[in-house]
Amino acid sequence: MIALRGVTKRFGDNAVLRGVDLDVRPGEFLVVLGPSGAGKSTLLRCMNRLVQADGGTMTIAGLEARGAARATELRELRRRVAMVFQHHQIVPRLSVLKNVLSGRLGTMAVWRSVLQLFRASDIALAMACLDRVGLVHKAASRTDALSGGQMQRVGIARALAQQPQVILADEPVASLDPHTARQALGYLKQACRELGITVVCNLHQVDYAREFGDRIVGLSQGRVLFDRRPQELCEAELEALYAVSAAQAGPQPIAPVTAPMNAPMKDLASLASMEASAPPATTAPTWRTA
Numbered sequence: 001m002i003a004l005r006g007v008t009k010r011f012g013d014n015a016v017l018r019g020v021d022l023d024v025r026p027g028e029f030l031v032v033l034g035p036s037g038a039g040k041s042t043l044l045r046c047m048n049r050l051v052q053a054d055g056g057t058m059t060i061a062g063l064e065a066r067g068a069a070r071a072t073e074l075r076e077l078r079r080r081v082a083m084v085f086q087h088h089q090i091v092p093r094l095s096v097l098k099n100v101l102s103g104r105l106g107t108m109a110v111w112r113s114v115l116q117l118f119r120a121s122d123i124a125l126a127m128a129c130l131d132r133v134g135l136v137h138k139a140a141s142r143t144d145a146l147s148g149g150q151m152q153r154v155g156i157a158r159a160l161a162q163q164p165q166v167i168l169a170d171e172p173v174a175s176l177d178p179h180t181a182r183q184a185l186g187y188l189k190q191a192c193r194e195l196g197i198t199v200v201c202n203l204h205q206v207d208y209a210r211e212f213g214d215r216i217v218g219l220s221q222g223r224v225l226f227d228r229r230p231q232e233l234c235e236a237e238l239e240a241l242y243a244v245s246a247a248q249a250g251p252q253p254i255a256p257v258t259a260p261m262n263a264p265m266k267d268l269a270s271l272a273s274m275e276a277s278a279p280p281a282t283t284a285p286t287w288r289t290a
């Protein structure tokens, strides 16, 4: 489902990804562990083209990366690959249902999405996704009336509403208490098991990685340090993974992320325009239907 070969990315002098090779099978739940600054978020953003990789090849959900991306190819990628973010990126003033429905925008004509003319089948699907995360009873509530854990479940329901082949989850439980974190990861894992969705999930918590991951990859300084099944992962490898960052122990400024998905979304119309917009033309790879 996902095959990365020699993926590189640098920001100025900072070589963030230094030749990442990675294979993820369909329906697998892969956890990426690594110290702060290892390049975990950058890796996910390269995978769905929020950030342009400089080099290497990527095949994700049947789309192959070579050359510059066209808007239609990017739109197809965004349809097949959903994102779940640490801060959910949902629209607080909208209802829970409308937030989940925004996961359908990539499948709609732009004029329909601007007018928010959702089909009855989209609404039924969104309700089914809310049911999956135990939030049907909140469908009509304003999203800003929910708890952090519930908001993250809305984010997961929105990703599911996209009917994606792949979900990329970037530290989805970093702001949640242990109980709600396990609950959210449980819903993602369930999507893997029951719907066959492939999940790549960045985490900081080794315990959760062992509990939920089918495989755990350690990323350090932009390279894969290990690739293990949870039961194979040993303490020495974990120590090596985090020793690098301890040795570096200096302030590491996190530059502002320029990708639009990281900015708060104002309304569904802005979501629609995001879906339709292409990234700036660069020398980076394009997506082709395989």
Ligand SMILES: Nc1ncnc2c1ncn2[C@@H]1O[C@H](COP(=O)(O)OP(=O)(O)OP(=O)(O)O)[C@@H](O)[C@H]1O
Binding pocket: 011, 014, 016, 034, 035, 036, 037, 038, 039, 040, 041, 042, 043, 252, 253, 254, 255, 256, 257, 258
């Ligand atoms: N848009 C950007 N412009 C410049 N540098 C960036 C940008 N995005 C990330 N970086 C840099 O890339 C490096 C890796 O950042 P990234 O967020 O991918 O790491 P991470 O492993 O996800 O860290 P964390 O666990 O703290 O989120 C950092 O040094 C960061 O400052």
